[in-house]
Amino acid sequence: MAIYFYNTQTKKKEEFEPIEAGLVKMYNCGPTVYSFAHIGNFRAYVFADILRRYLEYRGMVVHQVMNITDVGHLTDDADEGEDKMVQAAGREGKDPWQIADFYSEAFFEDIDLLKIQRAKVYPRATDHVEHMIRMIEKLIGQGVAYASNNCVYFDISKFPKYGSLSGNTLEALQAGARIEVNPDKRNPLDFALWITDESHLMKWKSPWGTGYPGWHIECSAMSMSHLDESIDIHTGGEDNIFPHHECEIAQSEGATGKQFVRYWMHTRHLLVDGKKMSKSEGNFYTLRDLMEKGYSADAVRYSLLNTHYRQQLNFTLDGIEAGGKAVTRLRDFMRRLETATASEDNPEVQALTETMVSTFEVAMDDDLNISLALAAIFDFVRDINRLEVSTADASRIREVMKKIDHVLAVVMVEEELLDGEIEKLLEERVQARKDKNFARSDEIRDYLKEQGIILEDAPQGTRWKRG
Ligand code: AMP
Ligand code: ZN
Numbered sequence: 091m092a093i094y095f096y097n098t099q100t101k102k103k104e105e106f107e108p109i110e111a112g113l114v115k116m117y118n119c120g121p122t123v124y125s126f127a128h129i130g131n132f133r134a135y136v137f138a139d140i141l142r143r144y145l146e147y148r149g150m151v152v153h154q155v156m157n158i159t160d161v162g163h164l165t166d167d168a169d170e171g172e173d174k175m176v177q178a179a180g181r182e183g184k185d186p187w188q189i190a191d192f193y194s195e196a197f198f199e200d201i202d203l204l205k206i207q208r209a210k211v212y213p214r215a216t217d218h219v220e221h222m223i224r225m226i227e228k229l230i231g232q233g234v235a236y237a238s239n240n241c242v243y244f245d246i247s248k249f250p251k252y253g254s255l256s257g258n259t260l261e262a263l264q265a266g267a268r269i270e271v272n273p274d275k276r277n278p279l280d281f282a283l284w285i286t287d288e289s290h291l292m293k294w295k296s297p298w299g300t301g302y303p304g305w306h307i308e309c310s311a312m313s314m315s316h317l318d319e320s321i322d323i324h325t326g327g328e329d330n331i332f333p334h335h336e337c338e339i340a341q342s343e344g345a346t347g348k349q350f351v352r353y354w355m356h357t358r359h360l361l362v363d364g365k366k367m368s369k370s371e372g373n374f375y376t377l378r379d380l381m382e383k384g385y386s387a388d389a390v391r392y393s394l395l396n397t398h399y400r401q402q403l404n405f406t407l408d409g410i411e412a413g414g415k416a417v418t419r420l421r422d423f424m425r426r427l428e429t430a431t432a433s434e435d436n437p438e439v440q441a442l443t444e445t446m447v448s449t450f451e452v453a454m455d456d457d458l459n460i461s462l463a464l465a466a467i468f469d470f471v472r473d474i475n476r477l478e479v480s481t482a483d484a485s486r487i488r489e490v491m492k493k494i495d496h497v498l499a500v501v502m503v504e505e506e507l508l509d510g511e512i513e514k515l516l517e518e519r520v521q522a523r524k525d526k527n528f529a530r531s532d533e534i535r536d537y538l539k540e541q542g543i544i545l546e547d548a549p550q551g552t553r554w555k556r557g
Contacts, residue, residue, distance in 0.1 A: 093148065093455045095323075096400060098331060098354040099255055103457055106353065108322045113151050115317040116142065117351075119309060119326035119334070120156040120212065122163045123193035124178040128374035129390060129405070130360035130367035132204060134327040136391060137357045137399040139206040141325070143497045144454050154209040155316045158197075160190035160216050161292045162285075163305040167333055169272065169282040173302070176291050186291050190214070200377045203387035204394075205499040211316050215308040219294045222303040222311045225345055226283045226296075234344040238274040240286035240299040246279050249340045255354060256332035281337050283307050306337035310350070314342070324351040328358050329366070358402045360394075367405060380410060386540070389414030392500050398460055416468075420501045423471045424491060425542070430484035439474065439483040443490055446470035450494060467494065503541060512543055516552055 093106040108114045118138040121127050127135075135156075142152045165171035175186040182189060194214075201208070226242050229235035234248040246252045246260065253263050260279075267278040283306075286299035293300050313321060319342070326335060335354065342350035359366045362373040380390055385407075393413030397403040446466050453462035474487065495501040515534050522530040535545055538554070546553045 091451065091455055093145075094457055095353050095355060096457045097352075098356050099351075101257065104353070108150070109318075109320060109352065112149070113153065114145050114323060115321040116145075116152055116154045116323040116325070117309070117313040117317060117321055118154065118156040118209070119324075119330050120158055121193075121197050122159040122174055123190050123197060124163075124174040125193060125369065126196055126376040126378065127200060128367055128369065128376050129380065129394065130327075130374060132200070132206075132377065132390075133360045133394045133399075133403065134325070134357045135201065135206055136204065136394040138325050139499075140395055140399075140458060140460070140497060141323070141355065142207065143499070144458060147454075147493070147497050153317060155211050155213065155313065156209040157309060157312045158190075158194055158212050158214045159305065159308060160194070160214050161186070162215060162303050162308060169285070169304070173290065173292070179291060187216075190216070203377060203381075204391045205387070207499075213312045213316055215303070215312065216292065218308065218311050218315060219303060221315050222307050223284075223294075223296050225307060225311050225314075225341070226303075228345045229283065229341060232344060234340075235283055236276065237298050238276075241274060241282055241301075242284040242298055243275055243280040244283055244337065244340055244344070245276055246281075246340065247277050249344055251343070252279075252336060252340050255336050255339060258332070281306060281333065283341070306334055307341055309334070310338050310342040310345075313338075313350075314346075319346045319350075320348050321351055323353045323355060325355045325357070328356045331356055355399075357399045360403050360405050362405050364404075375405070383407075385410045386414060386417075388417045388500055392417050395460060395498065395500075396464065399458060416464075417500050419471065420467070421503070421542075423475065424488065424501060426475070427479065427484040427488055430479040430481050432478045432480040432483075435480045435483050436477055438477060439479060439487070442470055442473050443487060447490060447494070454497070512538065512554055516545075516554065519552070 094103045095106045096103050116138075118135070120135075121131060138154075138156070142154050145152050161173065161175055163174050165174060165177065173186075175189055178189045179186040184192075226235060229244065230237065230242065235242055235244050250260060253260050263279055264277065282304040284296055284298050284301060284303060286296075286301035287293065288300050290302050293302055313324070324335070324338075331354075339350050361367065362371075365371055365373060367374045377387060377390060381387065389410050390413065393410045394403070396413060396416070446469070449466035450463045453459040453466065456462075479487070491501055515538060519531050519534040522528070522534065538545060542556055544555050546555070
């Protein structure tokens with residue numbers, strides 16, 4: 091069976107065939123670590139996660155790389171404005187390196203909570219500046235970039251394909267460009283590869299002066315140094331299409347002469363009242379905000395993956411609530427299977443299981459049609475709940491659900507991990523009680539209850555069992 095993905099470059103669904111059979115090289119534009127990521131950002135990362143997990147489900151090995159942007163991402167796309175890292179450093183009274191460390195760590199905590207599988211590598215831009223400088227030198231050597239007044243720009247007039255990803259022509263883009271105030275650029279749309287700025291808090295020596303790299307060159311260099319000059323899939327949110335990914339193509343193909351990316355895949359935005367959820371609009375929720383309100387990370391994950399990635403998703407708290415209910419329904423189903431007692435297998439169970447799996451796969455093969463895939467699962471849950479299920483049937487269903495949950499990661503509670511976690515939480519609860527911190531002790535008890543763990547306090551200590 092073939093898998094089809096919608097390719098932003100060709101604007102149609104195409105059969106997915108990696109360059110090397112069985113191995114997928116995938117790069118995801120990652121976070122700029124100047125503050126906590128909001129759940130709009132996480133929509134893009136949950137999508138990349140589902141994509142990777144489904145490719146693995148279909149037997150492929152995925153080399154996934156997600157960058158950490160820790161320098162050079164300016165507040166304005168037209169090479170103006172302040173570096174977001176430096177701005178955050180000023181706001182928080184720290185240096186930008188501390189900002190990067192702090193928010194990278196927060197990012198990793200959040201992705202673990204959201205059950206986003208860790209990529210193979212999370213390269214940081216600041217560790218790849220040498221590579222970027224070499225690439226810029228190559229681009230100048232090739233005649234597609236030029237140094238001007240100590241900065242280096244890409245000359246878009248040398249790359250006629252510029253604009254094709256976003257469905258623009260160079261002429262249309264140039265006509266629409268705002269009046270350029272930067273006299274150092276040959277064309278208004280030329281973009282910075284290197285910015286010489288002695289006063290920048292994060293700076294490196296270069297042949298053009300001390301300064302820092304442009305945001306776009308970072309992703310080209312990191313993709314090439316950790317994957318290859320040509321890769322299979324590159325993802326990001328729809329706002330990355332222009333100018334970021336357009337610029338990545340120009341630089342990468344300008345340097346190597348090879349196709350940079352075969353399949354470009356973009357997530358539509360998470361919206362709030364019709365507007366993109368974003369830091370600058372101030373209309374955002376972080377995962378932490380939502381967890382403080384009592385929503386689980388699983389509910390958030392479900393609500394983010396529940397809508398097809400190429401449809402806009404309107405954020406509401408009701409949506410997260412519904413996500414939580416869907417997760418509970420699936421977990422209740424799994425729990426009910428544990429109580430199956432019939433000894434005779436029911437042939438209908440097998441037929442329903444096969445239909446569910448094949449509908450799930452056909453749907454996911456079609457550009458990750460998650461709505462159809464989830465509908466197949468919920469139909470199956472409803473139908474099985476009406477039947478008498480044998481212990482053998484129940485254990486086969488459990489295996490199938492486990493396999494499907496390798497893609498969704500919302501059904502199974504990782505029991506082994508949980509055992510250790512439970513013990514740790516119980517120890518913490520004993521300590522909290524000793525410290526008379528009853529709020530924390532109750533919080534732990536409630537959390538465990540939510541996970542279906544029942545505590546029994548006895549004089550010898552606390553025992554626990556799964557409910
Ligand atoms: P940033 O940290 O701003 O570079 O964004 C990180 C990723 O999140 C990029 O791939 C963005 O396209 C994506 N993104 C930002 N806002 C949203 C949103 N509201 N919905 C979906 N994706 C988003
Ligand atoms: Zn990027």
